[in-house]
Amino acid sequence: MLEPARHTAQIAEIAEYAAYAEDAPRAQDVDVVVVGAGAAGLAAALHLTRAGLSTTVLEAAPHVGGRMATEKVDGFRLDRLGRLLSTSYPELRRTPGLDGLVLRPFSPGVLLHSDGHHHRAAVPPSAPVVPRSARGALTTARALASAPRLSLARPQRAATRPGPLGGPLDQSRLANALARIAATPPERLLGRPDVPAARALASCGLSARSVDGFLRPLLAALLCDPDLRTSNRCADLALHSFAxxxxxxxxxxxxxxxxLLAAALPPGTVRTGVEVTSVSTTTVTTREHGRVGCRAVLLATGARAAAELLPGLRLPAFHPVTVLHHTTDEPPLTEDALLLDADRSGPVAHTAVVSRVDPTRAPEGRALISSTVLGTPPAAAHLDAAVRAQLARLYGTSTTRWELLAVHHDPEAVPAMPSPHDPHRPVRLLAGLYVCGDHRDTSTVQGALHSARRAAHALLSDLGARPAPLAKPLETAA
Incomplete structure (x- = not known):
């Protein structure tokens, strides 16, 4: 399907550029060339090869993965971006090659730090299912005093000093709101009026304490957007996955x-260290190895690289993300929880003792603490000091002897999804030219994999091929 009318000029420019780049027909080398070996490109290549098409994946970097990269340092495994996944992401089960992926879940819900204390917020498994006519948690939550409360790690200290979830009635309203969104199909959530998430929160019918102490920090962590300018449709999808x-x-x-995706492809499919300089509908030109002829091209790079290869393709704004990894010999937290700062007392949005969630990420006898800073971080000279001071408050322990292992900053870590946002942007630009990635869907791993499947299916349809059956579900570690 072509882009909507408002993108006609962009499509015309892309078509003109593609025709210019394709200066002469050439013999077909493969059926499809996929440009980019991140999660989206590799997943798309798997869908295509399983359908019987010969496919080559070209990657400029010396390794696969794109932003899903992990640095190995002295027995530690340090994620460069640290994006959170959810066991409820459908594409983790629909993508071939991921049946061997093991997911290490955090404790249910999240741990909130507020006013010097920890409070656990988790959706009770017995939460009632509300009617599917609900329009979403951010705008239509209604109070039911008998609804189950969100569980707390510690009791309220006094009626005048409620925790980050508010009082009992506030917790009932919040639990009911999350139950509503859990029971609403994602396609219904995508049909809601599209406004910024911050504006939707301001009129959602929940208490200010519940919104500021729980929903704002949770959504900021899930969306990597501290200002919550993200479309409330995407925010609702994030809450649906959480609930x-x-x-x-x-x-x-x-x-x-x-x-895992790369390993599931036929040997020789992925070629790293190959920089693509131009693309057309039947040819890809590389800096090192000349041209590759094909029947179709699928562009699966990041948003900026895609816009550089296809002038006229819209370049989104981005959310910067900085991840700091510390280690110590004594874990500062005795549970595998994601810890949010409900008071927003410093640059860290969320942190976790990652080695408790996944022991393979640290050598024996060492704890790995990974912390995420959203937005523009403090100056490099002050960043670690500011983070350590905040982590000392969040974990209730001294951090002076902690060792800083790495700081990873990416100014274009996550494509922004401001309102209005189309979470299913077209992936077929022209017959023979397709694009996928989190910038075409939602800026999550789920979005990247979903856009890859959409693009692969559009390409297969144009070439008269049929997708292969889905693989079996992946394993989730207890």
Missing amino acids: TGRLCLPEGGADALPE
Whole structure:
């Protein structure tokens, strides 16, 4: 399907560029060339090869994975971006090659730090199912005093000093809102009026305490958007995943996912260290190895690289993300929880003792603490000091003897999804030219994999091929 009318000029420019780049017909080398060996490109290549098409994946970097990269340092496995996954992501089960992926879940819900204390917020498994006519948690939550409360790690200290979830009635309203969104099919959530998430939160019918102490920090962590300018449709999808699954990490590091995808492809399919300089509908030109002829091209790079290869393709804004990894010999937290700062007392949005969630990420006898800073971080000279001071408050322990292992900053870590946002942007630009990635869907691993499947199916349809059956579900570690 072509882009909507408002993108006609962009499509015309892309078509003109593609015709210019394709200066002469050439013999076909493969059926499809996929440009980019991140999660989206590798997943798309698997869908295509399983359908019987010969496929080549070209990657400029010396390794696969793109932003799902993991640095190995002295026995530690340090994710460069640290994106959170959910066990409820459908594409983790629909993508071939991921049946060997093991997910390490966090404790149910999240741990909130507020006013010097920890409070656990988790959706009770017995939460009632509300009617599917509900329009979403951010705008239509209604109070039911008899609804189950969100569980707390510690009791309220006094009626005048409620925790980050508010009082009992606030917790009932919040639990009911999450139950509503869990029971609403994602396609219904995508049909809601599209406004910024921050504006939707302001009129959602929940208490300010519940919104500011729980929903804002949770959504900021899930969306990597501290200002919550993200479309409330995408925010609702994030809450739906949270309410129906468990936040988790791939065992062994983020790069475990793309490496499994690459390993499932036929030998020789992926070629790293190959820079693509131009693309057309039947030709890909590389800097090192000349041209590759094909029947179709699928562009699966990041948003900026895609826009550089296809002038006229819209370049989104981005959310910067900085991840700091510390180690110590004594774990500062005795549970495998994602810890959010409900008070927003420093640059860290969320942190976790990652080695408790996934013991393979640290050598024996060492604890790995990974912390995420959203937005523009403090100056490099002050970043570690500011983070250590905040982590000392969050974990209730001294951090002066902690060792800083790495700081990873990516100014274009996550494509922004401001309102209005189309979470299913067209992946077929022209017959023979397709694009996929988290910038075409939602800026999550789920979005990247979903856009890959959409693009692969569009390409297969144009070439008269049929997708292969889905693989069996992946394993989730207890």
